[in-house]
Amino acid sequence: MKKRISIYICVMMLAFSFAGCTSEQSEKKPEIELQQIKSIGEFAVLECYYHNVAKSDTMKKVLWWNTDRRLWIEYTGIVKAGVDIDKIDMKVDGNTLTISLPKAEILSCKVDKDSLTEDSYVVEKHGLGAGKITADIQTKTIRTAQENLKKAAKEDNELLSQAEERAKNLITDYVNRMGEATGETYEIKWK
Structure with missing residues (x-):
């Protein structure tokens, strides 16, 4: 007992x-916090791969001969598009969230070094004074290609639109899940 x-x-x-x-x-x-929204914006980055060819063409005349030195470098460029998380802002009024989301932009643009192999380089020389393709010429060619890639990516409205939509979808999913966890229904207004 x-x-x-x-x-x-x-x-x-x-x-x-x-x-x-x-x-x-x-x-x-649990409450919806701005810092959490910013973290989601950080993960909403869209990464794209561009296949491209960089070109360097040098022509000069030595005496009466035309000399030519051409370089082609085939490479893959990696572009990351997303929103600047420092510009995200949120105001809460009851169950209405007003979220200021900046326009998507190109966050980074670089050449994928793993895509550069011996087969990536094609050199063509004509004439007596054509000279060598130096490391400086190769570096300058890649740098110019990278700038051109960034310019093309900035003009790719579809890419930027997809990056912005991705950020909105991930933030909306987070807000909906927080609403389910708290038993609340939140309305999001995008600004």
Whole structure:
């Protein structure tokens, strides 16, 4: 009998301790925070790969001969598009969230170094004074190609639109999940 009473007491104490834990947790509702929205914006980056050819063409005349030195470098460029997370802002008015989301922009643009192999370089020389293709010429050619790639990506309205839409979708999913967790329904107004 004493064992049963002590078992009942232990069970009751455990039940009250669980009930105490549950009530403390249910009082504190998770809130939608600007920092969390910014974190989502950081992960909403769209990464695209562009296949391109960089070209360097040098022509000069040595005496009466035309000399030619051409270089083609085939490479893959990686462009990342997204929103500037420092410009994201949010105002909360009850269950209405007004989120200021900046236009998407090109965040980075670089040449994928793994795409550069010996087969990526094609050199053509004609004439006596054509000269060598130096490392400086190769570097300058890649740099120019990278600038051209960034310019082309900035003009790619579809890419920028997709990056902006991706950020909106991920933020909307987060807000909806927070609403499900708290039992609230949130309305998002984009600004």
